[in-house]
Amino acid sequence: xxxxxxxxxxxxxxxxxxxxxxxxxxxxxxxxxxxxxxxxxxxxxxxxxxxxxxxxxxxxxxxxxxxxxxxxxxxxxxxxxxxxxxxxxxxxxxxxxxxxxxxxxxxxxxxxxxxxxxxxxxxxxxxxxxxxxxxxxxxxxxxxxxxxxxxxxxxxxxxxxxxxxxxxxxxxxxxxxxxxxxxxxxxxxxxxxxxxxxxxxxxxxxxxxxxxxxxxxxxxxxxxxxxxxxxxxxxxxxxxxxxxxxxxxxxxxxxxxxxxxxxxxxxxxxxxxxxxxxxxxxxxxxxxxxxxxxxxxxxxxxxxxxxxxxxxxxxxxxxxxxxxxx
Amino acid sequence: xxxxxxxxxxxxxxxxxxxxxxxxxxxxxxxxxxxxxxxxxxxxxxxxxxxxxxxxxxxxxxxxxxxxxxxxxxxxxxxxxxxxxxxxxxxxxxxxxxxxxxxxxxxxxxxxxxxxxxxxxxxxxxxxxxxxxxxxxxxxxxxxxxxxxxxxxxxxxxxxxxxxxxxxxxxxxxxxxxxxxxxxxxxxxxxxxxxxxxxxxxxxxxxxxxxxxxxxxxxxxxxxxxxxxxxxxxxxxxxxxxxxxxxxxxxxxxxxxxxxxxxxxxxxxxxxxxxxxxxxxxxxxxxxxxxxxxxxxxxxxxxxxxxxxxxxxxxxxxxxxxxxx
Numbered sequence: 001x002x003x004x005x006x007x008x009x010x011x012x013x014x015x016x017x018x019x020x021x022x023x024x025x026x027x028x029x030x031x032x033x034x035x036x037x038x039x040x041x042x043x044x045x046x047x048x049x050x051x052x053x054x055x056x057x058x059x060x061x062x063x064x065x066x067x068x069x070x071x072x073x074x075x076x077x078x079x080x081x082x083x084x085x086x087x088x089x090x091x092x093x094x095x096x097x098x099x100x101x102x103x104x105x106x107x108x109x110x111x112x113x114x115x116x117x118x119x120x121x122x123x124x125x126x127x128x129x130x131x132x133x134x135x136x137x138x139x140x141x142x143x144x145x146x147x148x149x150x151x152x153x154x155x156x157x158x159x160x161x162x163x164x165x166x167x168x169x170x171x172x173x174x175x176x177x178x179x180x181x182x183x184x185x186x187x188x189x190x191x192x193x194x195x196x197x198x199x200x201x202x203x204x205x206x207x208x209x210x211x212x213x214x215x216x217x218x219x220x221x222x223x224x225x226x227x228x229x230x231x232x233x234x235x236x237x238x239x240x241x242x243x244x245x246x247x248x249x250x251x252x253x254x255x256x257x258x259x260x261x262x263x264x265x266x267x268x269x270x271x272x273x274x275x276x277x278x279x280x281x282x283x284x285x286x287x288x289x290x291x292x293x294x295x296x297x298x299x300x301x302x303x304x305x306x307x308x309x310x311x312x313x314x315x316x317x318x319x320x321x322x323x324x325x326x
Numbered sequence: 327x328x329x330x331x332x333x334x335x336x337x338x339x340x341x342x343x344x345x346x347x348x349x350x351x352x353x354x355x356x357x358x359x360x361x362x363x364x365x366x367x368x369x370x371x372x373x374x375x376x377x378x379x380x381x382x383x384x385x386x387x388x389x390x391x392x393x394x395x396x397x398x399x400x401x402x403x404x405x406x407x408x409x410x411x412x413x414x415x416x417x418x419x420x421x422x423x424x425x426x427x428x429x430x431x432x433x434x435x436x437x438x439x440x441x442x443x444x445x446x447x448x449x450x451x452x453x454x455x456x457x458x459x460x461x462x463x464x465x466x467x468x469x470x471x472x473x474x475x476x477x478x479x480x481x482x483x484x485x486x487x488x489x490x491x492x493x494x495x496x497x498x499x500x501x502x503x504x505x506x507x508x509x510x511x512x513x514x515x516x517x518x519x520x521x522x523x524x525x526x527x528x529x530x531x532x533x534x535x536x537x538x539x540x541x542x543x544x545x546x547x548x549x550x551x552x553x554x555x556x557x558x559x560x561x562x563x564x565x566x567x568x569x570x571x572x573x574x575x576x577x578x579x580x581x582x583x584x585x586x587x588x589x590x591x592x593x594x595x596x597x598x599x600x601x602x603x604x605x606x607x608x609x610x611x612x613x614x615x616x617x618x619x620x621x622x623x624x625x626x627x628x629x630x631x632x633x634x635x636x637x638x639x640x641x642x643x644x645x646x647x648x649x650x651x
Contacts, residue, residue: 014463021472025479138607141614145606147556149563150578150599156587217621256465256502260553263470267560271582285474285564293478297471304468 103276122211140205255311362615368608376425431554434493439500447508483568500546
């Protein structure tokens with residue numbers, strides 16, 4: 001329990017840090033942050049939006065920075081992230097609640113699947129090292145160096161568009177009404193297949209490589225030699241002795257790099273015009289929609305923190321040592 | 327995107343293992359690694375491109391021409407854009423911004439990582455714990471959105487400020503690895519001995535610990551360069567203002583916004599992607615070279631040890647200590 005409590009405390013601290021960064025960033029800009037944002041937007045902001053910016057930044061009345069800070073945190077707890085420019089006068093929170101489920105579905109599922117699949121392949125690659133499997137390594141290296149979004153562009157060219165197998169954009173057919181019936185679910189799954197495969201191919205290779213290296217490191221431990229000497233079957237040694245122990249660092253690596261992966265996967269949404277948070281981020285950057293970008297940053301950070309907590313729970317189940325400690 | 331997951335575990339050889347004798351021999355061993363050589367070659371190639379590329383570009387990358395959206399030919403090696411701009415020149419011109427941001431961000435992040443990682447690893451107490459917590463916070467916060475909101479809040483941005491922003495947000499991974507290494511080093515006998523003879527803390531860190539971290543620092547530098555290059559290209563692809571005009575990501579941005587896909591203009595987005603992947607692969611190979619140099623177990627043994635057949639599965643069969651390599 002002690003382990004888990006410490007982790008929760010750490011995530012709360014991180015969430016607070018993210019909120020504080022969000023609060024202070026626009027205030028660190030010398031001069032009037034609203035004016036400089038307006039200058040950057042080059043006349044794309046209408047006057048009512050300017051007012052909402054002043055309210056968001058707490059510059060509408062004479063408050064000290066401390067008062068502004070607490071007012072901002074109070075706003076956040078009420079789920080108020082300000083108003084979006086792009087979809088004025090829709091609140092940012094409303095815009096996000098439309099797009100978040102799409103992203104959680106696509107990015108969440110593919111990230112987990114890619115980790116599981118990559119780890120499994122890594123176990124095999126580590127076990128059969130020194131055979132032809134080693135030649136797979138340069139290929140995976142190359143694949144993991146490709147930006148996700150570029151692979152998405154290639155996938156669209158090859159498999160979508162004019163008469164292709166898959167739709168090239170959107171989250172569902174324009175003719176279907178979003179609801180929980182078969183038509184819509186099927187259409188949504190069909191539209192997410194190509195982006196999902198893109199993310200899988202480019203993110204999996206990292207797990208294959210790291211799991212393989214972990215297997216090689218574990219392989220020289222004495223308990224592996226003992227297991228072999230006892231005459232256990234190859235498969236038993238591979239799965240229950242080697243992979244079981246090599247998995248632990250890989251799981252903590254997974255938790256640590258979630259923040260990096262999510263950034264990359266969000267971009268796939270842009271290429272596929274998928275109606276998720278990533279595509280929204282793209283639109284927000286294009287329109288200099290600062291409140292929306294800030295809101296997206298917060299929501300992504302919080303989701304990653306929650307995902308991290310889950311990874312910790314899994315680690316707790318996998319590693320008995322952490323349970324004993326508390 | 328490259329994920330340096332494997333770096334978490336300590337990469338130093340176990341305490342008992344003999345350290346190779348001479349410097350020359352060590353160099354030969356690193357350069358004898360095929361991965362490292364290919365990596366160095368690719369990295370060097372892109373460095374040369376960054377230096378000379380903009381000079382040898384056949385056209386002005388922004389100049390419009392009459393031949394719109396034509397496929398690669400003798401006069402336009404990589405074809406042209408919808409405005410008749412020469413894509414080959416754009417690629418050459420963009421290489422400088424890509425490499426510059428990558429290397430500057432890598433240097434900034436590595437310096438921060440060494441300062442924070444080694445300090446928090448070697449010293450103990452509240453300050454060290456605080457630094458370690460700080461790097462964990464930076465590790466967990468999604469990097470790309472953070473970089474985005476920082477660059478969007480800055481009044482004006484150019485390649486240098488973007489490099490600084492990327493550098494200042496991406497040191498956490500290196501700091502974590504370096505901290506773990508330093509923690510394992512500080513309990514070694516020779517460090518204890520140095521402390522017992524009354525060496526000052528900074529001398530121990532500078533002359534006893536840092537030299538033994540060289541490989542880890544190099545690996546973390548290369549990892550950060552990969553990350554910085556990808557981040558910068560991503561920023562340009564999203565359309566963040568301030569990134570240099572013909573950055574590879576910017577080329578992709580125009581390709582995407584001008585519907586290059588729908589028009590079948592593959593020459594518009596294939597070269598930037600291949601260039602990014604080649605640069606990334608080169609850097610990753612260089613990193614594997616360092617990894618295998620430091621941790622001999624990772625070498626793909628079968629090809630090297632002649633006469634000994636690697637068994638399928640585990641318990642690697644290595645020649646006994648002292649046998650010739």
